Amino acid sequence: MTPASSPIAAPIVRARHGARPKRRVLHVFDSLGVGGAEMWFIAFLEWLEKNGESLPFELEVEVCLTGGRRAALDDRAERLGAKLHYIKYGRQHLRRFATEFRRLLAKGRFDAIHDHADYAAGLHLLIGAGELPRARVVHVHNPVATFNKSLSKRMTRVIGRLAVSNLATTVAGTSMRILHDYGLAPHPQAKQRRVAMHCGFDLSSYGADRHQARMDVRTEFGWSPDAIILLFVGRLESHFNQKNPRLALDIILECIARDSRVKGLFVGAGDVARHEMELEIERMGLTNAVRLPGVRFDVPRLMLAADLLLFPSIAEGLGMVAVEAQAAGLRVLASDTTPRECEVVKGMVTFTSLAASPRAGADVAQSLLDTPAPPHQAAYEAVGNSPFAIASSARSMLDAYGFNSPPEL
Numbered sequence: 001m002t003p004a005s006s007p008i009a010a011p012i013v014r015a016r017h018g019a020r021p022k023r024r025v026l027h028v029f030d031s032l033g034v035g036g037a038e039m040w041f042i043a044f045l046e047w048l049e050k051n052g053e054s055l056p057f058e059l060e061v062e063v064c065l066t067g068g069r070r071a072a073l074d075d076r077a078e079r080l081g082a083k084l085h086y087i088k089y090g091r092q093h094l095r096r097f098a099t100e101f102r103r104l105l106a107k108g109r110f111d112a113i114h115d116h117a118d119y120a121a122g123l124h125l126l127i128g129a130g131e132l133p134r135a136r137v138v139h140v141h142n143p144v145a146t147f148n149k150s151l152s153k154r155m156t157r158v159i160g161r162l163a164v165s166n167l168a169t170t171v172a173g174t175s176m177r178i179l180h181d182y183g184l185a186p187h188p189q190a191k192q193r194r195v196a197m198h199c200g201f202d203l204s205s206y207g208a209d210r211h212q213a214r215m216d217v218r219t220e221f222g223w224s225p226d227a228i229i230l231l232f233v234g235r236l237e238s239h240f241n242q243k244n245p246r247l248a249l250d251i252i253l254e255c256i257a258r259d260s261r262v263k264g265l266f267v268g269a270g271d272v273a274r275h276e277m278e279l280e281i282e283r284m285g286l287t288n289a290v291r292l293p294g295v296r297f298d299v300p301r302l303m304l305a306a307d308l309l310l311f312p313s314i315a316e317g318l319g320m321v322a323v324e325a326q327a328a329g330l331r332v333l334a335s336d337t338t339p340r341e342c343e344v345v346k347g348m349v350t351f352t353s354l355a356a357s358p359r360a361g362a363d364v365a366q367s368l369l370d371t372p373a374p375p376h377q378a379a380y381e382a383v384g385n386s387p388f389a390i391a392s393s394a395r396s397m398l399d400a401y402g403f404n405s406p407p408e409l
Contacts, residue, residue, distance in 0.1 A: 020055075020056060020057050020058045021056075021057045021058070022057065022058045022059075022060060023057045023058070023059050023060070023111045023112075023401070023403050024059075024060045024061075024062070024108060024109065024110045024111050024112075025059065025060070025061055025062070025110060025111060025112040025113070025114060025401060026062050026063070026064060026104070026105070026108060026110045026112070026113045026114070026133075027041060027061065027062070027063045027064070027113075027114045027115075027116065028063070028064045028066065028113065028114070028115040028116060028117060028121065028124060029041070029063060029064075029065055029066070029067075029116050029117070030065070030066050030067040030117065031065055031067040031069060031070075031071040032063070032065065032071045032072065032073035032074050032077055032084075033071040033072055033073065034072050034073065034269065034295060036141065036174075036199055036317075036318075036320040036321075037116050037139070037141045037174075037199060038073055039073075039199075039201065039320075040199035040200060040201065040320070040393070041063075041073075041077070042073055042076055042077060042080070043200060043201050043202050043390045043393075044200070044390065044393070044394055044397065045061065045076075045077060045080035045081065045082055046080060046202060046390075047202065047390045047391065047394050048061070048080070048081075048394070049080055049081065051391075051394075057403065059403075060083075061081065061082045061083075062082065062083040062084070062085065062108060062110075063077065063082050063083070063084050063085065064085050064087055064101065064104060065084060065085065065086050065087070066087060066088065066089035066097070066117065066124075067086075067088070067089075068086050068087065068088030068089075068093075069086065070086075072295075085104055087100045087101055087104065089101075089120075089124075097127070098127045101124070101127055101128060102127065102128055102130075102131050105128050105131035105132065105133075106131045110133040111133055111134065111135060111401065111403070112133050112134075112135035112136070112137065112400075112401035112402070112403075113125075113128075113132065113133050113135070113136050113137065114137040114139060114397070114400075114401070115136075115137065115138050115139065116139045116141060118140045118141065118142055118160075118182075119140075119156075119157045119160030119161050119164065119182070120156075120160055121138040121139075121160070121164060121168075122138065122159070122160035122161060122162065122163030122164035122165075122167065122168070123156070123159065123160050123163060125138070125163055125164070125167040125168065126159075126163045126167065129167070132167070134169070134402070135169055135170070135400070135401045135402050136167060136168050136169045136170070137168065137169070137170045137171075137172060137400045137401065138164050138168040138170070138171050138172070139172045139173070139174075139197065140171070140172070140173045140174070140178055140179065140182050140184065140317070141174050141178075141199075141317045142317055143178065143181065143242070143315035143316055143317050144178075144181045144182065144315070145240065145242075145314060145315035145337075146238075146240050146242050146315055161182070161183060161184070164184065165184070165190070165191065165192075166191060168192050169192050169193065170192055170193045170194070170195065170400045171184050171190075171192055171193070171194045171195075172194075172195055172196070172197035172400060173194075173195075173196055173197070173317070174196070174197070174198060174199060174317040174318040174320075175196055175198070175317060175318040175339040175341045175342075176196045176339075176341065177339045177340075177341065178317045178318070178339070179194060179196065193400075195396075195400075196341070197393075197396050197397070197400065198318065198341075198387045198388050198393060198396075199318070199320050199388070199393065200387070200388050200389055200390040200391075200392060200393025200394065201320070201323075201324060201327075201388065201389075201390055201393075202390050203327050203380065203383060203384050203389060203390075205300035205301070206300045206303070206304070206324065206327035206328045206380060206383075207327075207377075207380050208300070208301070208304055209304075210304045210305070210328075210329060210376055213301050213302075213304035213305040214304070214305045216301070216305070217229070217301065217302060217305035217306075218305070221263070221265070221291055222288065223263050223288075224261070226261055227261055227262075227263045228255075228259065228261045228262045228263065228307050228369060229263050229264075229265055229305060229306040229307050229308075230248075230251070230252050230255060230262060230263070230264050230265070230306070230307065230308050230309075230310055230365065231265050231267070231302060231303065231306035231308070231309050231310065231330070232245055232248040232249075232252075232264070232265070232266045232267065232268070232309075232310050232311075233267045233268060233299055233302075233303075233309065233321045234267075234268045234311075234313070234321060235268050235269055235270055236266065236268050236269065236270030236273035236274050236277070236292075237269070237270035237272060237273045238270075240314065240315075241314060242313060242314050242315055242316075243268070243312075243313050243314075244312045244313055244314050244335070244354075245266060245268070245273065245277070247312040247354075247358065247361070248264075248266070248310040248312050249264065249266075249277060249290070250358035250361075251310060251312075251333075251358045251361040251362050251365060252264035252290060252310070253284075253286075253290075253358070254358045254359055254361070254362035255362045255365055255366065256286065256289055256290075258362065258366065259366075260289075262289070263289050263290070263291070264289065264290035264291070265290075265291050265293075265302065265306065266290070266291070266292045266293075267293060267294070267295070267296045267299060267302060268294070268295065269294065269295050271294075274292045274294065277290075277292060278292055299324070300324070300327075300328060303324060303325050303328035303330045304328045304329070304330070306330055307330075307331075307369055308330070308331055308332075308333060308365055308368055308369060309321070309322065309325040309330050309331070309332045309333070310333055310365070311325075311332050311333065311334040311335065311338065312333075312334070312335045312354065312361075313334075313335050313337060313338060314335070314337060314354065315337050316337065316338045316339060316342075317339075318338075318339050318341060318342055319334065319338045319339065319342040320342075320388075322334055322338065322342040322343075322349055323342055323344055323383065323386075323388050325348075326343075326344050326345045326348045326349070326379050326382075326383055327379065327380055327383040327384070328376070328379075328380075329373060329374070329375070329376030329377075329379045329380065330373075331348050331349075331350070331368050331373050332348060332349045332350065333350050333352065333361070333364060333365055333368060334349055334350065334351050334352070335351070335352065335353075335354045336351045336352060336353050336354065337354060338351065344382055344383050344386045344388065345374055345378075345379045345382045345383070347374065348373065348374060348379060350364060350368060352364050
């Protein structure tokens, strides 16, 4: 096992004279749905498409999808040059998964593997033992509060954690807090490097004209120019109600009762939950005041147009949506379960107790709406200079693989 203090020197694939050496990395996801880690991966591929020629090596990216199915971002990943492999993982598929996963590792001759499956990543590494690349990164994203608490799942996680502790060369967390929650915090006796590796994103869309976005979005939804938009971005249906859209709706309804200019906008997947919320809103006669357009791929534009982001998650690995909002100059009202590491611009994220009533939440929201936010440009530049910018995030990723990145990305 490589000591935590020793750099990982990935082997260089020999190339003909004058050509760059090739480096190959395998990412492992359940699926490429519209989630924080998956959107980060797409942002990395987009960055690589634009900047790959400046690297001292040619980087080839492949993905193992253990859910065994296509999802929303597969087409984008393939257009950006990633090769996708669908290998179903699960108790009933374990023997076939082991055979196909080991075959993929042996045939791929990867320089690094980057597994995003939390504790289950340790089981993947156990299955691949003997065929694993030299650099083995396990990335934990999902908060412990969302885990299934059945005895079999708990036992599986114990095995997975032991495997991660002994087989990974780098353990990365979306925040330092999540590493502590997983029992994988930096420690002198750890056999690997343990670091916070924040998901990154391309900021370019968040620097657009806020005034124009405000006018365009209000026109799109048929709202008056003076409408006050409270925005929610996240899955309407999630494990253990992680994103907590119901609390966001209750706060919005309380704000509407106080000020008819207030409008609510919910962006995220979840057809059943959306239908139930729409029925409730219709019964209250507020169909024009609260809109649920589903999944949108213009979230930066909606953030530029909004007045406040509601982020009442029950648990978060970090809260990338809150960081994105700051890049758009949008203040955030977040639950106190959100890691404080998501606050990049001082004063732009306000944390409130999940136990607080919707009325209390509305009081805080109103106070924030009445207080001028930091200038958009200053907030945008602060996020651009943070580890959340995709160039910085890409550097962290390549460093974890032991690849020789250029002086500037």
